[in-house]
Amino acid sequence: MSDIAAADRIAPVEAEREGLLSWVASVDHKQIGIMYLLSGLVFFGLGGLEALIIRTQLAIPGNSIVTPDTFNQLFSMHGTTMIFLVIMPVMAGITTYVLPLMIGARDVAFPRLNALSFWIQLFGGILLYFSFVAGGAPNAGWFSYAPLSEPAYSFNNGVTYWILGLAGVGIGSLAGAINMAVTVLKLRVPGMTIRRLPLFAWITMVNSFLMIFALPVINAALVLLLADRLLNAHIFTPAFGGSAVLWQHYFWGFGHPEVYIMILPAFAIISEVIPVFSGKPIYGYEFVAASTVAIAFMSFAVWAHHMFAVGLGHLFDLFFGISTMAIAVPTGIKIFNWTATLYQGRIRFTTSMKFAVSFIVMFTIGGLSGVSFAVVPLDWQLTDTYYLVAHLHYVLFGGSIFAIFAGIYYWFPKMSGRMLDERIGNWHFWTTFIGFNLTFLVQHLLGMMGMPRRVFTYPDWPWWMTLNMISTIGAFTLLASVIIFLWNIRISLGAGAPAGDNPWDAWTLEWATTSPPPAENFALVPPVRGRRPLWDLAHPDRADELVAAASGE
Amino acid sequence: MSKSKLAVTLFILSEASFFALLIIAYVYFHAYPGEGPTAAGSLNVGRTAIFSVFLFASSATMMLASRSYRTRSSAMLGWLIVTLLLGGVFLFGQVREYMGLYAAGVSANRSLFATTFFTLTGFHGLHVAIGLLAIGAVAILAGSGSLGVSAREEEAFGSVEIYWHFVDAVWVVIFSIVYLWEFL
Numbered sequence: 001m002s003d004i005a006a007a008d009r010i011a012p013v014e015a016e017r018e019g020l021l022s023w024v025a026s027v028d029h030k031q032i033g034i035m036y037l038l039s040g041l042v043f044f045g046l047g048g049l050e051a052l053i054i055r056t057q058l059a060i061p062g063n064s065i066v067t068p069d070t071f072n073q074l075f076s077m078h079g080t081t082m083i084f085l086v087i088m089p090v091m092a093g094i095t096t097y098v099l100p101l102m103i104g105a106r107d108v109a110f111p112r113l114n115a116l117s118f119w120i121q122l123f124g125g126i127l128l129y130f131s132f133v134a135g136g137a138p139n140a141g142w143f144s145y146a147p148l149s150e151p152a153y154s155f156n157n158g159v160t161y162w163i164l165g166l167a168g169v170g171i172g173s174l175a176g177a178i179n180m181a182v183t184v185l186k187l188r189v190p191g192m193t194i195r196r197l198p199l200f201a202w203i204t205m206v207n208s209f210l211m212i213f214a215l216p217v218i219n220a221a222l223v224l225l226l227a228d229r230l231l232n233a234h235i236f237t238p239a240f241g242g243s244a245v246l247w248q249h250y251f252w253g254f255g256h257p258e259v260y261i262m263i264l265p266a267f268a269i270i271s272e273v274i275p276v277f278s279g280k281p282i283y284g285y286e287f288v289a290a291s292t293v294a295i296a297f298m299s300f301a302v303w304a305h306h307m308f309a310v311g312l313g314h315l316f317d318l319f320f321g322i323s324t325m326a327i328a329v330p331t332g333i334k335i336f337n338w339t340a341t342l343y344q345g346r347i348r349f350t351t352s353m354k355f356a357v358s359f360i361v362m363f364t365i366g367g368l369s370g371v372s373f374a375v376v377p378l379d380w381q382l383t384d385t386y387y388l389v390a391h392l393h394y395v396l397f398g399g400s401i402f403a404i405f406a407g408i409y410y411w412f413p414k415m416s417g418r419m420l421d422e423r424i425g426n427w428h429f430w431t432t433f434i435g436f437n438l439t440f441l442v443q444h445l446l447g448m449m450g451m452p453r454r455v456f457t458y459p460d461w462p463w464w465m466t467l468n469m470i471s472t473i474g475a476f477t478l479l480a481s482v483i484i485f486l487w488n489i490r491i492s493l494g495a496g497a498p499a500g501d502n503p504w505d506a507w508t509l510e511w512a513t514t515s516p517p518p519a520e521n522f523a524l525v526p527p528v529r530g531r532r533p534l535w536d537l538a539h540p541d542r543a544d545e546l547v548a549a550a551s552g553e
Numbered sequence: 554m555s556k557s558k559l560a561v562t563l564f565i566l567s568e569a570s571f572f573a574l575l576i577i578a579y580v581y582f583h584a585y586p587g588e589g590p591t592a593a594g595s596l597n598v599g600r601t602a603i604f605s606v607f608l609f610a611s612s613a614t615m616m617l618a619s620r621s622y623r624t625r626s627s628a629m630l631g632w633l634i635v636t637l638l639l640g641g642v643f644l645f646g647q648v649r650e651y652m653g654l655y656a657a658g659v660s661a662n663r664s665l666f667a668t669t670f671f672t673l674t675g676f677h678g679l680h681v682a683i684g685l686l687a688i689g690a691v692a693i694l695a696g697s698g699s700l701g702v703s704a705r706e707e708e709a710f711g712s713v714e715i716y717w718h719f720v721d722a723v724w725v726v727i728f729s730i731v732y733l734w735e736f737l
Contacts, residue, residue: 220571220578224575
């Protein structure tokens with residue numbers, strides 16, 4: 001076909017290496033992406049194990065499987081692991097793998113920097129876990145509130161390892177974000193204007209900018225906390241004139257954008273999966289892109305809603321209460337975009353689609369409980385209870401992790417050349433869905449009954465044991481779901497149905513090449529004349545631009 | 554804008570946020586100083602101002618080096634070396650200042666001023682040192698005759714230049730807030 005443009009940025013492929021070295025020394029975005037996913041999976045196992053020990057300890061009142069100090073280490077490590085070593089790297093892995101393919105590029109903008117990002121964040125994670133054998137893990141929670149994280153109150157080196165580990169993850173993620181932003185801005189195939197960019201790439205770009213501005217905030221805070229811990233300074237110790245509240249401002253100045261750093265990639269995945277399995281282009285493309293930009297800006301103006309209990313004053317509370325309610329608007333717009341895409345679509349309920357649709361529902365529940373925290377008096381009542389634990393898990397598990405599973409079922413065929421088994425996938429989905437809701441739905445009630453988070457045990461009050469037991473049963477259902485998932489990967493890698501180039505009839509460019517793609521990604525990149533190049537190629541008589549012209553747009 | 558220059562620009566935007574946060578900490582504890590040494594009692598503005606002039610001048614010489622590079626003038630290597638020397642003098646001044654403070658008993662844990670001062674100026678000094686390494690690498694390439702004029706090499710040169718101007722600009726802010734604000 002004469003109208004197929006040749007890929008013009010084919011770089012010479014590096015010399016062939018074999019075995020483990022072909023991975024360790026790789027600068028190929030596909031291999032690095034897969035290594036991100038594998039490291040995320042290992043840490044998901046560790047963070048999950050910590051969660052299971054926590055839930056076992058809490059199954060019955062007055063339990064003593066672990067000591068209070070061990071319990072503190074477990075929930076601190078669980079949160080830190082899942083946020084920094086699971087969700088962020090796994091999202092980075094999917095992005096690193098898919099993004100260059102999706103925009104028709106040979107690789108990311110800086111392949112070597114890409115490898116550096118991965119290895120720095122991995123060693124950050126290893127450093128964090130090394131604390132277990134170096135005197136004890138961090139025990140001041142995933143946000144290491146001062147002065148609990150100061151030497152006077154934390155008797156091991158855990159928090160120091162936490163600081164260094166997070167600095168590693170932060171620097172790696174920052175380098176990755178710069179890389180992805182430049183990749184989207186500079187390496188798009190000719191014809192792919194910013195208005196034709198797949199939403200996955202759009203949202204990845206916005207998210208990269210968010211990371212560029214949010215990660216230095218925690219790096220600065222970590223540096224100051226490190227000075228407190230190692231140089232005997234007193235930035236965050238009120239007893240010596242320092243300010244513990246300053247730590248909270250710094251941490252949440254990063255921490256709230258971080259929430260969106262974890263959820264925007266989920267939006268990116270969902271914005272690809274839902275249209276493909278609805279057989280329709282996304283409804284309101286511009287609104288999805290613009291609302292993402294709005295979220296990125298607004299996410300820097302809501303941090304103190306984590307601090308209503310501090311007593312910052314009426315005006316402060318008012319401002320952050322209102323800004324928090326306002327940021328729900330662009331998020332709500334996206335919910336409408338996705339549901340309107342489903343409306344009158346030819347929906348195919350693949351496993352990926354099941355995860356994507358339940359993402360919308362679960363994330364909406366988490367979003368609504370989040371807005372309830374914007375009501376300051378309600379926040380005072382519910383903050384640091386299990387209601388908050390339920391809320392954040394609906395957002396990060398029901399949101400981010402469900403989207404990750406949707407993305408893995410969607411792109412696994414491209415990465416491996418084989419389909420994940422849909423029958424096992426169905427089991428995986430339902431055990432995840434039921435296990436997740438069993439674990440966390442009841443925690444809303446526990447929180448409203450007043451059960452605080454981060455306590456290692458509780459008295460035998462009416463309903464507390466029943467609800468906690470349900471939650472624990474749910475957690476073990478989730479364990480079963482993860483085993484089913486791993487089983488599916490194992491089976492499918494060996495004997496899954498061959499995927500072919502485009503098993504889902506999708507329309508973004510990654511489906512134009514073979515599965516898995518060759519080292520140089522594309523022999524020929526199809527022409528891009530609209531948002532759905534492969535659709536246009538397959539249906540020349542109903543191409544998007546023709547339809548648009550016919551409807552007078 | 555080319556790939557590398559865009560990446561460096563994004564990087565310095567991030568670095569600017571990092572310094573902004575350290576500056577906020579400095580300013581906050583300037584308002585609530587607590588006990589121990591303060592800026593007014595510890596810093597020598599005049600001397601630091603002189604060393605600062607060297608850093609500001611190095612930005613100009615870097616610009617001249619860049620112009621020579623674009624016009625293929627042989628003066629480029631000279632300007633790069635002058636830039637290195639000026640940056641080196643500034644760093645020497647900072648080391649001297651630190652040693653003086655340390656001798657006077659102002660170490661990082663003595664007061665909130667001291668901690669925020671050393672973290673802020675220390676990280677800036679680190680950025681200067683890294684910039685000198687980068688300029689040094691460019692100078693060595695130029696000196697050995699292996700710095701060509703391809704688009705790729707032009708990008709590399711331009712990236713180092715952007716970074717160096719950033720290091721300089723940050724110092725304008727830090728010097729104004731830490732030294733001038735205290736004594737004007």
